[in-house]
Amino acid sequence: MTGLCLDRVSVVAGKSEILKAVSFSVAPGEIVGLIGPNGAGKSTAIRAALGLAKTSNGTVTVGGEPVAHMSGRDRARKLAYVPQGAPVHWPLTAERTVALGRIPHLHPWQELADADIEAVENAMRLTDSWGFRGRLITTLSGGERARVLLARTIAVGSQYLLADEPTASLDPEHQLQVMEIMQSQAKAGVGVVIVMHDLSLAMRTCHKLVLLNKGEILAKGTPDTVLTDENVAKAFNVKVARWSDGDSHYMTPHTSLGG
Amino acid sequence: MIKSLQTSAWMLNLLLLVGMLLSGLMSGMFGQVNLSLAEFFAGLFGQGDVGITLIVQELRMPRILLGMLAGATLGYTGAALQGLLRNPLADPGVIGVSASAGFGAVTAIYLGVAAVSAYAVPLFAMAGAFVATAILMFLASRDSSVLTLILAGIGISSLATAGVSLMMNFASSPMSLQDMVMWMLGSLENRTYDDLMLAGPLIIGGWLLMVGVGQGLNALSLGSETAHTLGIDLNRLRWRVVLGTALSVGATVSVCGAIGFIGLMVPHFVRAFIGHEPKRLLLPSALMGGLLLTLADILTRLPIGHGQLRLGVVTAVIGAPMFIYIIFKTRESMR
Incomplete structure (x- = not known):
């Protein structure tokens, strides 16, 4: 059991089961995309992996060790989270915000050591945010802020990255930039899980896809086996057009199939 | 850049510590009987005039020490609660413990037991603070939301204030x-x-x-979910701050009465020097609280209004305009 594994994980909210016995795994260096319509349980799946959503059944393990048995610090050093539209409650500088990612490595009263400061700088350079490290997070544009928050997650130096729609609210250039960063993290051996809506981007950047619908897995595997016309119609209720440009394959929804 | 911030934070701490000790020295020298520096130290070590020794050791020293403890408590808990609630308007009064301690004290005066024993008022006040903490824990222990905590605090505070009004309403003389x-x-x-x-x-x-809560408060800057994924035990953090505040502020109010504004404004003053990082505000807020309360206590000894100038009045009268000025200066960064 290597990698991050969700084994028959269920989550109950109120009286309804919003995640039903979902299993998938992420190996080090692999990018897994979680796709599906709104309310399919994509975010819930990564929240369950992080211990943010209480599981009613099933286990989450990293390298065979159940996450539920780990200390908070241990878990934090293995799994880092890029939340969707995260708040920053105080006007901290970009650099200080990124430095918060080093908390799992520090004792409560410990100051940042040189290694921590280096990790912060590397993460900021990688996300192209080093140039405005001294600016307050409140004065940054949406794209700059998203990059700082991504750098914050990368600064953890975790084995796995779990990102909830990291490209939402970004312009096309920054969407591509974020996916390139995810790819470079995977190349460095980090296992990456990304919740995403852009099927074309998912098809081109992910090694594996997990298609969720109504809390259940409809299909999982390589992008071409998952994103068939039939699966897309069933999950999203749309017809898609496809085309290729050399080795790159694209698809875009063009007709709603209606009720 | 981070290193230089760490250095300037320690410089500020050192400066505030020296300031607090100097203000303590002033507080020891200044009063109805003004003492020279030599007289103060002679009195402190019991080597001078018996009268002066009595004044310094029995009257001024407890007052100085208590003022520093109280000011440091209000400053520290103010900064900690603002960090925990992620709200710059929070102060130690927000969890309802101060108002409840006040209710306890007023009850002791109403019942006349204050005249029987000097311990009656502080003990009743502590009982009030204790009951408030118990109610708060009962109300807010079901879930970990800070909103429940604030609302429970407001409820308890309102109830205690109503109780104080009732006691005043029926005061016998x-x-x-x-x-x-x-x-x-x-x-x-x-x-x-x-x-x-x-x-x-x-x-x-x-x-x-509350020792070591700073890291958790820093993590909370990114919201409670991200703080959890950074390995912070939020429930533990919350109760450490709330119980630490209840204990230290309850005890402070019990012996010093209600002293407003220090807990609210001191963290804002500190932010003007070293920014908004919650962890870095804690120690300087404690030191500045001790410094400001000691200075305010010196002002109460000025011959204004027949020596009836009260400490809470001084902190509010001086604190509020300073607070408005700081908000005016820093409003750009608070958006």
Whole structure:
């Protein structure tokens, strides 16, 4: 059991089961995309992996060790989270915000050591945010802020990255930039899980896809086996057009199939 | 850049510590009987005039020490609660413990037991703070939301304030009514080592509960979910701050009365120097709280209004305009 594994994980909210016995795994260096319509349980799946959503059944393990048995610090050093539209409650500088990612490595009263400061700088350079490290997070544009928050997650130096729609609210250039960063993290051996809506981007950047619908897995595997016309119609209720440009394959929804 | 911030934070701490000690020295020298530096130290070490020794050791020292403890408590808990609630408007009063301690004290005065024993008012006040903490824990223990905590605090505070009004309403004599009002305005006057012994251990116990909460408060800057994924045990953090505040502020209010504004404004002053990082605000807020309360206590000894100037009044009268100025200066960064 290597990698991050969700084994028959269920989550109950109120009286309804919003995640039903979902299993998938992420190996080090692999990018897994979680796709599906709104309310399919994509975010819930990564929240369950992080211990943010209480599981009613099933286990989450990293390298065979159940996450539920780990200390908070241990878990934090293995799994880092890029939340969707995260708040920053105080006007901290970009650099200080990124430095918060080093908390799992520090004792409560410990100051940042040189290694921590280096990790912060590397993460900021990688996300192209080093140039405005001294600016307050409140004065940054949406794209700059998203990059700082991504750098914050990368600064953890975790084995796995779990990102909830990291490209939402970004312009096309920054969407591509974020996916390139995810790819470079995977190349460095980090296992990456990304919740995403852009099927074309998912098809081109992910090694594996997990298609969720109504809390259940409809299909999982390589992008071409998952994103068939039939699966897309069933999950999203749309017809898609496809085309290729050399080795790159694209698809875009063009007709709603209606009720 | 991070290193330079760490250095300037320590410089600020050092500066505030020196400032606090100097203000303590001033507080020891200045009063109805003004002492020279030499006289103060001679009195402190019991080597001078017997009268001066009595003034320094029995009257001024407990007052100085209590003022520093109280100011540091209010500053530290203010900064910690603002970090926990992620709200710059939070102050130690927000969890309802101060108002409840006030209710306890006023009850002791109403019942007349204050006249029987000098311990009655602080003990009743502590009982009030204790009951408030128990209610708060009961109301807010079901879930970990800070909103429940704030609402429970507001509820308890309102109830205690209503109780105070009721006691005043039914006060048997103008004298006891005046005692109530005076107590609520806060004072360090005539405090003895007994007061210090009563409140000191609880205050320090409260501080010890809160040692090392800074990292969790820093993580909370990114919201509670991200803080969880950074390995912070939020429930533990919340109760450490709340119980630490209840204990130290409850004890402070019990012996000093209600002293407003220090807890709210001191963290804002500190932010003007070293930014908004919650962890870095804690120690300087404690030191600045101790410094400002000691200075305010010196002002109460000025011959204004027949020596009836109360500590809570001074902190509010001076604090509020300073607070407005700071908000005016820093409003750009608060958006």
